[in-house]
Amino acid sequence: MAEVLKLLRSAPWSARFGLVVILFYVVVAVFAPVIAPFSETEIVGAEFEPWGEPYLLGTDNLGRDMLTRLVYGARNTCVFAFITSCLAFLFGCFFGLMAASLGGWVDQALSRFVDVMMALPSLIFALLLLTILGTSVPILIVVIAFLDSSRVYRLARAVAMNIAVLDFVEVARLRGEGLGWIIGREILPNSMPPLVAEFGLRFCFVFLFISALSFLGLGIQPPTADWGSMVRDNATLITYGDITPLLPAGAIALLTVGVNFVVDWFLHKTAGLRDDQ
């Protein structure tokens, strides 16, 4: 605990800001029912009401409270993005480390398959798959995780390749250790820093990706509150000079910036970089 505090004290302002932002989102997501003044899907007033009492940020195109939707959006979109990135990492790291440790045809087969996946623009690929498979939440999660795992695979393989040639891995191989030990005990613990950093960035990308899909109508389906679809549904307000549709967009931007600040700091620390270099 004392170490964590010491670490935080040494963090630059950007990282502290990022941490505060993330913490804020987590609190909002966890306590959404307590914080939100209304329920998520309830129609409480007329459409497009202006800011004021009792609808602090007005209402949306169906007359639902904007603030409530924003708060629930944090919960839905963040949790969704988190699960998806976890899954993408599970797949990506597993196959990436396998490819790096085994090499040979396993590596060839996996890598060429990933090349094919990466050759298709992921948004188009996702639209295609979602049109075929439908847009229920589990399918959405698996499809996005599948697409993203190809990027994670690339990184995990590259990092593990550099570690797999080090002498201590050779020592383990010569000792007669199995693949499980070599990947789990020798390679994985030493490839964590870049992977953790990548996790932060990936989370942001997934987040934006979901929002983009929702904006196109293939993401999280109504009436579930989601920032991407909220931007789309209320976009007309912009023409009247009302900034309300920008709020969910702003919420996405703020979280992305916050996560990136923290990731930058983390990378900086683990890479042993200095400011004067």
Place this chain on the structure above:
Amino acid sequence: MTSKGKAANGHGGAKGDILLEMRGLRIEGQADETWHEIVHGVDLTLRRGEVLGLIGESGAGKSTIGIAAMGYTRPGCRINGGSIVFDGIDLTKADESTKRRLRGARIAYVAQSAAASFNPAHKLIQQFAEAPVQHGKLSASQAEKDAKVLYKRLQLPNPDTIGSRYPHQVSGGQLQRAMVAMAMACKPDLIVFDEPTTALDVTTQIEVLAAIKDVVHQFNTAAIYITHDLAVVAQLADRIMVLRYGDLVEEGETRSMLAQPKQEYTRQLLAVRSYRRDEAPPTHEDPPLLEVNNVSASYGPLIKVLEDVSVTIERKRTVAVVGESGSGKSTLARAITGLLPPFEGTVKFRGETLPPSYKQRSKDQLRRLQMIYQMPDVALNPKQRVRDVIGRPLAFYLGMDEKARKQRVRELLEMIELPMDFAERLPGELSGGQKQRICIARALAAEPDLIICDEVTSALDQLVAEEILKLLQRLQDELEVSYLFITHDLATVRAISDQIVVMLRGRVVEQGGKTEVLTPPHHEYTDLLLSSVPEMDPDWLDNLLEKRAAVG
């Protein structure tokens, strides 16, 4: 450059004016967010045309001081006291542009690894011309003409055309000389040599040393020569400063210091290569522990790196394999361990033929043949504590439970002369020598019959290396293991081997008992290797070059 005060005559006599003077130099380095002093007030005086040797083990601050002579510190370091006056300019107070004008033009630097210091994308001669043109000293064509003269002076092959090659197209020793030439480009007043021969083979080291000695005297350049090898610096330096932990231990004229060292530490450094052990008599056992029969191996189908190599190792004996880099000695180790399955020949261990690849070998066969690596830094998993590193072979091969493991780890730590509480440390919290000891303990934990030591001391400071050699020797006496000792350092060979195998370009050129191989007449190549090992005698290099010139 003639306007800068006429430098005094050459070697040995009275030197000219003071060129560089450091007074009470203090340098701090940053670690864990706090500043630690790494150089504690060192005084240094260098006159024109004089060569000063800075010697000490790693962490002595010798490189830090050497670089400070250019008014520069490594990232994460800062000068926090004292003065560095170069020809009347205090570099601690001078602004960046003043220092930029000096660096490259009047003070030059030769780094340890020439390969890492050259830009691989440009030709040698372009990189040579960069500094003089940048400083406005010479035109590009004039600089190239100068380069050819210097290349010739430094005895590089084909001096007229070698400059048009890229760094990867010349050998390590040639590249190092090209770097010396580059440092000489502006005819500087001072050159800082930072371990320029440490990464080279002994035979190549001689060429570079001779070249440096020649040009430094020819152009009457003052030099600071940084090294951890007293025998090397003895060949070049007029004066030597011995450093330890950022303090000056002893300073004096080279000859008088070698003849009468005043401090105990200097005496230890002088005695460093004197450790000797008598050859153990051959046992003529049948079958021998390890028999390598006519092994050939290659990387890919074309590049043969081992050809028809046969070596025999008997129980409780040490076989040393010597040769320059590229001689195939490490490949021999890889062929024996099965990392590189040989395509011809067999490896017999305890009378039975081992499968060529380690993947097909049984757990027991793997256990009996252990390996210790050159770089203890990468041979230990940085995320595993010492108790796990040593404990793993105990659990894996011998099936010990946690309690038995703990007990055994203690015993092993005692054997390698490290305190018990080291069991909880991570490799990052150990010094180089301690890490190597842990690697030894890990090998011993498997209770092997044979340990292959691949250059185990070459990454260590000399005093530490000697401790490791003594430890290995003691362990052999106690545990009756055999060693296959791969090294390029003949001093190590002399110290601990019973039998010597000399390798050249993938073939064995000579092998036999230690006394037999080390007593003349030698094979031509063995002779070259043996005579290239630097000795503490300051006249050694001159005598050797004279002798070789007379013969050749």
